[in-house]
Amino acid sequence: MAAATPPYASDALPEGAVDAVVIGGGAAGLNGALILARSRRSVVVIDSGSPRNAPAEAVHGLIALDGTPPSEILRRGREQVRQYGGRVVFGEVVSAESAAPSADGDLRFTVTLADGRSVTARRILVATGLKDVLPEVPGLAEHWGHSVVHCPYCHGWEVRDEPIGILATGPASIGHAYLFRQLTEDLTYFTHGTDLDEDTRARFAARGIRVIDTPVSEVVDDADGALAGVRLADGQVVARRVLAVAPQMQARTHGLEGLGLPVQDLPTGRTFASGIDGTTEVPGVWVAGNVTDPVAQVGASAAAGALAGIDINKVLAVADTDAALQGIAEGSPQGVTE
Numbered sequence: 001m002a003a004a005t006p007p008y009a010s011d012a013l014p015e016g017a018v019d020a021v022v023i024g025g026g027a028a029g030l031n032g033a034l035i036l037a038r039s040r041r042s043v044v045v046i047d048s049g050s051p052r053n054a055p056a057e058a059v060h061g062l063i064a065l066d067g068t069p070p071s072e073i074l075r076r077g078r079e080q081v082r083q084y085g086g087r088v089v090f091g092e093v094v095s096a097e098s099a100a101p102s103a104d105g106d107l108r109f110t111v112t113l114a115d116g117r118s119v120t121a122r123r124i125l126v127a128t129g130l131k132d133v134l135p136e137v138p139g140l141a142e143h144w145g146h147s148v149v150h151c152p153y154c155h156g157w158e159v160r161d162e163p164i165g166i167l168a169t170g171p172a173s174i175g176h177a178y179l180f181r182q183l184t185e186d187l188t189y190f191t192h193g194t195d196l197d198e199d200t201r202a203r204f205a206a207r208g209i210r211v212i213d214t215p216v217s218e219v220v221d222d223a224d225g226a227l228a229g230v231r232l233a234d235g236q237v238v239a240r241r242v243l244a245v246a247p248q249m250q251a252r253t254h255g256l257e258g259l260g261l262p263v264q265d266l267p268t269g270r271t272f273a274s275g276i277d278g279t280t281e282v283p284g285v286w287v288a289g290n291v292t293d294p295v296a297q298v299g300a301s302a303a304a305g306a307l308a309g310i311d312i313n314k315v316l317a318v319a320d321t322d323a324a325l326q327g328i329a330e331g332s333p334q335g336v337t338e
């Protein structure tokens, strides 16, 4: 849902058709918009202002920007898009669907916001990211992005040498355990109802990873509200400072159903399917970032947005030329698409 108060200044929604509407103003969407705006394409980013990494204090593992708050990277990104004439509109897209083509046969889409406003686009880039779905353990969600982490590359260094627990959610947690073992010698694996075969138990034992099979009933905090451990179903409390969880990752598809984008079910969750450069099976619609690639970090998401932006510009250049030719054939040499 869109926040009640815009987290940043919003541009006006343009009248008439724009070359591209980018749905989602995270790293993927803003970099796609930057490429398009610098190619002198009219582009509007519509963004509901809740990026996936909002709880994190800083973005890590991103060259030159390591340690920068996520909000600062996005603030700079919006500024840069605007510098080249792109617009960034705060709002939530509740519907996007294809519309009647232009007079020269070029594609058109209608994108509608929650407040009822709408904009017409020649092409669409979907960059709405994903939602992390945590296991339902009381007290867990409150620490998400701080003492409850998912990504060794995002916050691993920051939790090095701490007593870490892996709260298993499925097979992905096994690989997770080896990665967090690289960061601490004090690692406990809570199977929490998931399978763990004998071979893996032997491999864990070889690396000094303790395994606890009793289910976790809640996360326990200390007097200051910091994560202090987990309570097991038998009442025992196991002291931990950090929990690593592999969440289910669900693409944010709400409001985009009308585009008819195919989805794919991965072991980690559901995403929009995509091909090279973020192309999809739906003509005129591209996808980029976590909405199609759940493991993409900020750098990879930005790169995917840029590649999609480049491809959109290329396709528009062909469409512009087709329209010009058609215009000449019909005796109207401007060949301008409206």
Ligand SMILES: Cc1cc2nc3c(=O)[nH]c(=O)nc-3n(C[C@H](O)[C@H](O)[C@H](O)COP(=O)(O)OP(=O)(O)OC[C@H]3O[C@@H](n4cnc5c(N)ncnc54)[C@H](O)[C@@H]3O)c2cc1C
Pocket: 023, 024, 025, 026, 027, 028, 029, 046, 047, 048, 049, 050, 051, 052, 053, 054, 055, 056, 058, 059, 060, 061, 062, 091, 092, 093, 094, 127, 128, 129, 130, 132, 144, 145, 146, 151, 153, 154, 155, 252, 254, 255, 288, 289, 290, 291, 296, 297, 298, 299, 301
């Ligand atoms: C706690 C945490 C910490 C992380 N730390 C790091 C890190 O240190 N380094 C790193 O590289 N990566 C990190 N990541 C991963 C990072 O969050 C993602 O790689 C990145 O956010 C993906 O960018 P994106 O543009 O695809 O999606 P997002 O950043 O999630 O942006 C999507 C945008 O689309 C908007 N949106 C969604 N639906 C709609 C709609 N219907 N209408 C309009 N707008 C919509 C959202 O509000 C959001 O602003 C972290 C993730 C988490 C959860």
